[in-house]
Amino acid sequence: MCMQMDERKKKILRAIVQDYISTAEPVGSRTIARKFDLGISPATIRNEMSDMEELGLIEQPHTSAGRIPSDAGYRYYVDCLLEKSSIADDVKDVIEKETTKRIAEIQTVIAHSSKLLSELTHLTSIVIGPDKGKSAFNQMHFLPYEPGKAIMVVVKENGVVENQIVEIGENVTAEELQRIANVFNP
DNA sequence: CATACCCACAAACAAGGCTA
DNA sequence: TAGCCTTGTTTGTGGGTATG
Numbered sequence: 001m002c003m004q005m006d007e008r009k010k011k012i013l014r015a016i017v018q019d020y021i022s023t024a025e026p027v028g029s030r031t032i033a034r035k036f037d038l039g040i041s042p043a044t045i046r047n048e049m050s051d052m053e054e055l056g057l058i059e060q061p062h063t064s065a066g067r068i069p070s071d072a073g074y075r076y077y078v079d080c081l082l083e084k085s086s087i088a089d090d091v092k093d094v095i096e097k098e099t100t101k102r103i104a105e106i107q108t109v110i111a112h113s114s115k116l117l118s119e120l121t122h123l124t125s126i127v128i129g130p131d132k133g134k135s136a137f138n139q140m141h142f143l144p145y146e147p148g149k150a151i152m153v154v155v156k157e158n159g160v161v162e163n164q165i166v167e168i169g170e171n172v173t174a175e176e177l178q179r180i181a182n183v184f185n186p
Numbered sequence: 187c188a189t190a191c192c193c194a195c196a197a198a199c200a201a202g203g204c205t206a
Numbered sequence: 207t208a209g210c211c212t213t214g215t216t217t218g219t220g221g222g223t224a225t226g
Contacts (some may be wrong), residue, residue, distance in 0.1 A: 014220090020208085028212050028213085042212095044195055046212090046213070050214085061215085
């Protein structure tokens with residue numbers, strides 16, 4: 001599932017994704033060297049970035065800009081670089097009880113799932129259903145952005161990755177965000 | 187052991203794009 | 207338009223390895 005890549009490339013890709021998510025600006029080698037303290041020079045980072053661009057993990061908006069994560073880069077980040085946490089047993093029990101109920105209509109299932117998620121998380125829930133010509137999401141992750149806000153990263157089944165800043169509660173922790181995402185993810 | 191070669195890395199430089 | 211930021215390329219250096 002995750003292509004073989006040395007640890008240094010993984011660190012650089014993680015830095016690019018995290019910095020791009022927080023700034024929404026292309027990330028340069030010098031920026032990475034300065035902000036993430038990887039113990040290597042910008043020139044070395046540039047060489048690694050060049051390799052990762054060949055692999056299709058990052059891309060360059062224009063000649064003199066930094067790099068941004070490609071769809072494949074986001075996918076790799078979500079699948080291979082993000083650490084997943086387990087769901088608490090009591091939460092699992094609630095989900096299992098609710099999901100075994102017989103519900104005939106799809107709209108009711110969606111509404112019911114959304115309501116359950118909101119009750120479990122005390123947050124706004126979002127349901128994305130498959131639509132003609134569009135794809136459903138494959139994985140979802142939330143990344144803390146600033147107090148009261150998080151970045152929602154959605155990886156669709158066709159590999160397309162979308163992200164959006166969403167409002168959350170002031171006191172929601174990163175662990176809680178991860179738990180919410182785990183409810184959606186397989 | 188001495189030498190040659192390869193590889194990784196860093197520094198310096200030129201060039202292109204963006205912005206105030 | 208100047209200054210800044212970024213990239214790609216070139217060059218030099220140091221460490222590891224192979225060979226005679």
